Each structure stands twice: as C-alpha cells, then as structure tokens.
Amino acid sequence: MYNPKSLKAEEFINDLEIRETLAFADENKDNLELIDSILEKAKERKGLSHREASVLLACDNEDKIKEMYNLAEQIKKDFYGNRIVMFAPLYLSNYCINGCKYCPYHISNKHIARKKLTQEDIRREVIALQDMGHKRLAIEAGEDPQNNPIEYILECIKTIYSIKHKNGAIRRVNVNIAATTVEEYRMLAEAGIGTYILFQETYNKESYEELHPYGPKSNYAYHTEAMDRAMEGGIDDVGLGVLFGLELYRYEFAGLLMHAEHLEAVHGVGPHTISVPRVKHADDIDPDAFDNGIDDEIFAKLCALIRISVPYTGMIISTRESKQVREKVIRLGVSQISGASRTSVGGYCEPEPEDENSEQFDVSDKRTLDEVVKWLMEMGYIPSFCTACYREGRTGDRFMSLCKSGQIQNCCHPNALMTLKEFLVDYASEDTKRIGEALIEAELNNIPKEKVREICKENLVKIEQGIRDFRF
Numbered sequence: 001m002y003n004p005k006s007l008k009a010e011e012f013i014n015d016l017e018i019r020e021t022l023a024f025a026d027e028n029k030d031n032l033e034l035i036d037s038i039l040e041k042a043k044e045r046k047g048l049s050h051r052e053a054s055v056l057l058a059c060d061n062e063d064k065i066k067e068m069y070n071l072a073e074q075i076k077k078d079f080y081g082n083r084i085v086m087f088a089p090l091y092l093s094n095y096c097i098n099g100c101k102y103c104p105y106h107i108s109n110k111h112i113a114r115k116k117l118t119q120e121d122i123r124r125e126v127i128a129l130q131d132m133g134h135k136r137l138a139i140e141a142g143e144d145p146q147n148n149p150i151e152y153i154l155e156c157i158k159t160i161y162s163i164k165h166k167n168g169a170i171r172r173v174n175v176n177i178a179a180t181t182v183e184e185y186r187m188l189a190e191a192g193i194g195t196y197i198l199f200q201e202t203y204n205k206e207s208y209e210e211l212h213p214y215g216p217k218s219n220y221a222y223h224t225e226a227m228d229r230a231m232e233g234g235i236d237d238v239g240l241g242v243l244f245g246l247e248l249y250r251y252e253f254a255g256l257l258m259h260a261e262h263l264e265a266v267h268g269v270g271p272h273t274i275s276v277p278r279v280k281h282a283d284d285i286d287p288d289a290f291d292n293g294i295d296d297e298i299f300a301k302l303c304a305l306i307r308i309s310v311p312y313t314g315m316i317i318s319t320r321e322s323k324q325v326r327e328k329v330i331r332l333g334v335s336q337i338s339g340a341s342r343t344s345v346g347g348y349c350e351p352e353p354e355d356e357n358s359e360q361f362d363v364s365d366k367r368t369l370d371e372v373v374k375w376l377m378e379m380g381y382i383p384s385f386c387t388a389c390y391r392e393g394r395t396g397d398r399f400m401s402l403c404k405s406g407q408i409q410n411c412c413h414p415n416a417l418m419t420l421k422e423f424l425v426d427y428a429s430e431d432t433k434r435i436g437e438a439l440i441e442a443e444l445n446n447i448p449k450e451k452v453r454e455i456c457k458e459n460l461v462k463i464e465q466g467i468r469d470f471r472f
C-alpha cells in the first residue's frame, strides 16, 4: 500500500504506485488540457507531485516540451539567479565489500588498484585542492568496515577541516558513504558535515537486487530507508540521486520524486540536493552492458522536470558529463557542478601511472578549475564558492524557510561575489581575473538590498587587502 508517511521502503517507494503512475502518464501524454493545467500549477513554483511530473515526462509534444524548458529556465533564474556553486569530490578509499555491477570498486574486481589515503595523503590532497581554489568537498569511500570504518571517515573529516594552507580552507565537507546506522549518522552530524549524499542507484527493487548481488548494500530496504536514519541522527541536509541508465528512466524519475515527497511528509523538509549521474565507462564497466541508457535529449528533459518539480532542491552535475552537456543542463536547472575532478584515490597530487588505475568512472570534462570558472563567466554565470548557509546554521528547515521567503537572494548573490573575489585574488590566471573583476562590478548592481550591496562592496575591498571569509 502506497504511503508517503510510512517509514517502510516498500510503502513510500511503492512499486504499484509507480506502475500506476506510469500508466496514468501514458494515458495522458497527449491530454493537452491536463498538461496545460500541470504547467499552470508548476508556474506557482510550489513543485509538482510525482504523478503530475510523470505526465510531463511522458508528453512528447514539441511545443509543450519547449514550454517545460522555458519554465525550468525561468524557475532556475528566479531561485538560483546566474550563480553556480562549485565543488570537488575527494576519494578517500576504494576498498569495498559490495558487489555493485556498475561500479569498478566492487569486491570481485581483482585487478583495480586498491588504495586508501592516510591522513598525510589527505593533507597533500587537500592542499592541492585548496591551491586550485576549492572550498567545498564531497568525500567518497567504498563500504568496508575493516578498511573504512566510521572512525577513519571521522578522522579524515577532522583532518580536512584542520588544513589551512595559505589563504585556503575547506569550509564544507559533504559526505558520500554507504548507508549506515542512526548512531553513525549522529557521529557524522557531530563532526560538522554538510550534506549527507547517498544515491539510490535504482528505485526498482527487483533491478536493485539484481545489480547488488551481495554485500551489505544488497539490502534494498536498509539502503532506501537510510535518509530517514540520517535525519533521525541529526543530519539536516540530505542529497538524493539515481544512476540513470540502470533502469527505465521514467520509473527512476517517479521514484526519485516519491522519495522527495516522503522526506517532506515525514521530516517536514525535502532533499537538499538531487544528483543526476549517468552510467559511464570505467575499469571493467561497459555502459553498453546496461540497456536503459538515456540520450542527451532525455537527460536534459529530466533535468528541466526535476527543476520544475522540486524548485527548492539544488541539482548537481559532475564531470561525468561533457562540457557540451553541462552547458545545456546548467541553463535548465543545475545549480552545483564539480570542477577539475579526479575520481581516483589520491588523484589530485599526482596523476596515476597507467598501470595503477583506481578511478571510479571516466571523467568527460577534464578542464582545470580556472578554465571551468572562466567558461562559466563567459556564459554569464557567477561561479560561487559559497558555503555560508551551513556555517550560519541555515540547514534543513531553516534553509528551506529562508529559500521560500525569497530572501536567500540577499545572501547567495553577495556571497557568490565575495567568494569569487577570493578565487580571483588567490588562484585565478590573469585572463580569468580580468573577466571576473568585470563580472563582479556589473553583478554588484543585482544585489537587491542597498545595505547588503554596500557591505558587500566594503568586503570586496577588504578581500583585496588580504582578509578572508566574509559571508551573509
């Protein structure tokens, strides 16, 4: 029985409800009256239910799709302006006891190089990341209670926050580790993590069990209910995601929105972010082995519809995607991107030798952070290194209520300009600096409140003088 308030995976992600939703969407994909009414509702910017959004996804009327894209672009502009938040992944360890068929870190892969960073390695990696200009990391580790116990993860977080190299600092550490217990989530919350991210991979239980033949991750319910335990353990911000390509994308899309509805119904706050990875090539993984791959057009439509359906949820895209794809979906709703990522363990200090591959997936976008920043600015975006909300205690429902009040613009915009200024002064090439300074000058006028604008201007001068870490 479908029940978004239930704490049982199979009730809040209910297979029958998803199948009925998809049948309803198929029946109504040409029902222009219904589609118009859903688009009207979406214009109120309060989101859509999984059923409504699924009808839009099924619709293949070109004019209506254009309307969806236009609306997604408008909502993106209204909520996120032209800012794009930057982050980088940091792989701590690729030891893993699971058997995920789409990931090269699965335990049966005997030829991949297994690595685990020591605290000294982490120091070096973090310094390399700080020297690029990163302020926000997402740490990643395989599931292995012996090699990567929670104590190791906590120690790594402590080390990362402690490193202050030149003007650098990592100000927010998001964590992407396996589903765990309430007690361990509490430890992570106490360690001061930002978002806890856990991809569902697929919401389809049958496929999930087939793709995860052994290891702790093979337990569908334990994995699907992880976010509830995380929130019970005091983590306010959680990040969802599916790996598109494993199952039918329409099934995953409905499941993803149902998960968001469930979090809102039970905890009063939806997901902080949604990530949209697609299966990519990696050591011993061939994406063609999965027959549900989606093309760039469908991918763009998914991004646009996520933007419309959950306007307050940030959307993340990684360097799995090429520059061209990123260009397209940033416009349609993506609010956070990674830059200059290395998906191998210890990849920031020195490139891996050919025979020592420890990458989780192939990176499509291989540009440096300076190049990505410049590219974004040339398209009219403001790359932001802001981490203010979490550090000001604006997490969970406090963050959402600020978002809904519309006042977030008075924080995000000046914070983006001030953190970009730090990047320009400390790390940018001359070219990037020139473009950035002109952008900041022009964008100061777009800070809504005059008082905030004045303070921001003063802080920009102070950043030139060497003072760091201003925030609203």
Ligand code: SF4
Pocket (backbone or CB within 6 Å): 096, 097, 098, 099, 100, 103, 104, 105, 106, 107, 141, 142, 143, 178, 217
């Ligand atoms: S996806 Fe995660 S749990 Fe699965 S094999 Fe890879 S690292 Fe391990």
Ligand code: SF4
Pocket (backbone or CB within 6 Å): 085, 384, 386, 387, 388, 389, 390, 408, 411, 412, 413, 415
């Ligand atoms: S002010 Fe908050 S919401 Fe805005 S960019 Fe910074 S951390 Fe994100």
